[in-house]
Amino acid sequence: MTTDNTAARGAAPKNAPKDTPPTADRPVVELRGAGKSYGNIRALHGVDLAVHPGKVTCVLGDNGAGKSTLIKIISGLHQHTEGEFLVDGEPVRFTTPREALDRGIATVYQDLATVPLMPVWRNFFLGSEMTKGPWPFRRLDIARMKRTADEELRNMGIVLDDLEQPIGTLSGGQRQCVAIARAVYFGARVLILDEPTAALGVKQSGVVLKYIAAARDRGLGVIFITHNPHHAYMVGDHFSVLRLGTLELSAARDEVTLEELTNHMAGGAELAALKHELSQVRGVDVEELPDAEDLTASAAPAAAPSEGKS
Template sequence: MTVNETTVADTKPIIELHNVGKLYGNVRALGEVDLAVKPGQVTCVLGDNGAGKSTLIKIISGLHQHTQGEYRVDGEPVRFSTPREALDMGIATVYQDLAVVPLMPVWRNFFLGSELTRGLWPLRRLDIEKMKKIVDEELCAMGIELDDLEQPIGTLSGGQRQSVAIARAVYFGARVLILDEPTAALGVKQSGVVLKYIAAARDKGLGVIFITHNPHHAYMVGDHFAVLRLGAMELSADRRQVSLEELTNHMAGGGELAALKHELAQVRGVDVEELPEEADLSL
């Protein structure tokens, strides 16, 4: 165990979920989930479509309330009514669509809804120079280099837009950063850009929740892995406890892989000898 891993292990979690579940009428979308998010750690939440990832995000971010279990922030039980309440406690969510205005400049999107002003009413006006200076400093601190802060944010690549959104959340006091499938619609190079800034946010001491369906992306930056399956926790393990192959098998569903291998064996011309066997679910 490295010095950094020892420090994180001894750190108290910012967010703790104990047996948290969510019912929509008689439908159980999430059941008995345990999760802890510590500062300086990337917690990767993986799962296929319908696994419960979106429901989990909505509970942590304050969009929905849990119907069972306990949700704690800094050790105190909470039940958020709105995302604003979660944000006030330092829990920020960056959704896949980023909630940006494509035709507005980068600096304006950075401060969207929280613009700085100067002067007294009725002569109050936007403090454009100060906002640009802050944006430039914050992006540079994250290692993000843009040629022109006046360019519309819609002209940036997907990876650059995600990076600006991460830097914005850090500036406005996020302690926990929830990233909803930030690499889902990106190519290999742009995904690498986003993963780089996820690691940078972790190194700044933030607790990062990285929601993804890509185990390879998760394993590049993750410190702890939680795999959801049909609303239940399939796996919860630190990086040293699970390999990429094991994580991939859990993500795919070991039992389903074995069944699929059996079915493919009946198809002429398909070699199933190299396909993985059922995953070891004892972790």
């Protein structure tokens, strides 16, 4: 059964505090020493993270670094077992993703939760369809949903010739952008993007990065989960690098270079070891690669301030 949905774009989530509107100086979402353990396995430990309105917070890390666990805590899928989780300065402990969504925290996963054979406009309102008419003669308001979907997509700079086409016929980048526009329309204040460029080519990745910047410019706090430091550095305002479940680096854009960010992602010691191994391979010239001392030195100074940052 569908329910009437007349929510306007930008409407406040129903559980959001009315007397404490977020400002650029106050985080919408904040983690303080947060961690998660599964029995004897500690997947995340001592993580500080602050997400501000109109800022892109990039969370980077290799496979197994703890990125997925972090997403699950913020999106309400799992509960943290240590530290604090605050929304608008208020400690929270979500038990379901719906509770997080009601507070304006929306997550766009890699699979996008779309139905490939359904039209674009149906996927835009999937699960929150607009209806019209009195009960028991209530029916879908198709014209209004098409009109609204087209308007909201255009507001994000997304122009589609035919909203009736199955969303599965769109490119990966276009589907990501539709999912972002949908989250913005339904009142998201914090948008979590789970590796949105991981399976995309260069051109489509650029399209997604453009709409991440557009979401930031509309005042959303964006958490951009990625393992690609080049993509992160193009749109990021703050960078947090996870390594084996702990915070390896927390730095603003003006405090870290792309080279330093890349070194932290791979780990200076690992890069130095890789250079040594490559030097043993015939036909590989390692003379132009930085020395081990340079690699470890470039990583160490930037990592130190992370202990006191969020």
